[in-house]
Structures are given as structure tokens and as C-alpha cells.
Amino acid sequence: MAEYTLVADKSGELRMDAAAKAERYEIVAEQVRATLEGERDLLAGMVSIVCLLHNAFPYYFWTGFYRRVAERMLLVGPYQGTMGCLWIPFERGVCGAAAREGKTIIVEDVHAFPGHIACDSASASEIVVPVWDAADRLIAVLDVDSTIPAAFDDVDREHLEAIVALLRGKEALPVVTA
Numbered sequence: 198m199a200e201y202t203l204v205a206d207k208s209g210e211l212r213m214d215a216a217a218k219a220e221r222y223e224i225v226a227e228q229v230r231a232t233l234e235g236e237r238d239l240l241a242g243m244v245s246i247v248c249l250l251h252n253a254f255p256y257y258f259w260t261g262f263y264r265r266v267a268e269r270m271l272l273v274g275p276y277q278g279t280m281g282c283l284w285i286p287f288e289r290g291v292c293g294a295a296a297r298e299g300k301t302i303i304v305e306d307v308h309a310f311p312g313h314i315a316c317d318s319a320s321a322s323e324i325v326v327p328v329w330d331a332a333d334r335l336i337a338v339l340d341v342d343s344t345i346p347a348a349f350d351d352v353d354r355e356h357l358e359a360i361v362a363l364l365r366g367k368e369a370l371p372v373v374t375a
């Protein structure tokens with residue numbers, strides 16, 4: 198599977214223009230579609246999305262889900278990147294705002310966003326995308342942070358919304374031990 202993962206160089210130029218982003222998102226979306234086809238388990242789906250996205254884009258610094266584990270509470274995971282905050286109430290941060298409002302939020306400068314939660318001071322901008330189940334209930338948000346300001350735009354929004362929609366209908370499978 199290693200050859201399957203697009204791995205971007207995160208040590209050089211991080212910013213991508215709209216055309217380059219769109220081209221790469223199309224490849225990644227196809228990889229996610231192929232990987233998740235026939236896969237019922239939600240966690241396996243989330244992990245695969247995080248892996249394929251985080252590696253493919255140079256400007257992705259922290260990439261992960263916050264799952265809705267109570268009516269108005271999010272819990273981290275799965276993710277890739279530096280240590281994330283564990284619990285985020287709906288009342289706090291960009292993740293909480295996206296969960297509360299049920300819509301994608303793009304923040305060009307996290308330091309100017311009231312109530313932004315700084316899990317890692319290296320983050321400069323972020324996008325948070327709501328994730329819905331088959332019954333249109335919010336089950337998680339996808340949070341991507343970048344160390345460069347204004348890294349995310351409508352190209353990211355459009356493709357990330359389409360990618361997380363591929364999780365619809367998946368569920369936590371029971372563990373069978375015998």
C-alpha cells in the first residue's frame with residue numbers, strides 16, 4: 198500500500214495554487230472512493246481519509262477528526278500531526294463553531310478567530326468540515342490546520358466536503374473475539 202500513498206514534500210514550498218490543489222484532490226478523492234468502497238467500518242474509513250489527505254498535501258500540518266461523543270461534545274481522533282486537544286465542547290473553538298452551525302468554516306488567521314483553541318502554536322490557518330451520517334445527523338468534524346496563513350479556500354472546502362460524504366452509511370462495527 199505504500200506506493201498507493203501520495204507523499205508530499207513538507208520541507209520545501211508548502212503553498213499550492215488552486216489548479217494544483219484541485220488536481221491533487223481529484224486523485225485523493227478517487228483513492229478514498231476506491232479504498233472505502235464496500236468497507237462498512239467508520240473508523241477504518243476515517244483513518245484512511247486522514248492518511249491519504251495528510252500525506253498528499255504539503256500545507257497540511259494537522260489532519261484529523263473530532264467525533265461527536267455526546268450531544269454537544271467532540272472527542273479527538275483519528276488524526277495525524279502533533280498532539281491535539283482531546284475534548285472540544287460545541288461552545289468552543291473553530292471545531293465547536295462548525296459543529297454548532299453545521300457548516301464548513303475556513304479561518305485564514307487563527308489568531309484573529311475569537312475562541313480559537315491553540316493545540317499547537319505552529320498552526321496559522323484552518324478549515325473545519327462537518328461530517329454527517331446517512332440520517333443527516335452530525336457525527337464528527339474534519340479539522341485541517343496549516344502553518345501557513347490563509348492556506349484553505351473554496352477548492353479545499355468543495356473537495357473535503359465531497360470526501361467526508363463518502364463516510365455516509367458507515368458505522369462502528371462490533372468487535373467479535375471468539
Ligand code: SME
Pocket residue numbers: 259281282285289290291292293312313314315316317320323340342
Ligand atoms: N484549532 C481547533 C482545535 C483543534 S486543533 O487545532 C487540532 C479549534 O479551534 O477548534
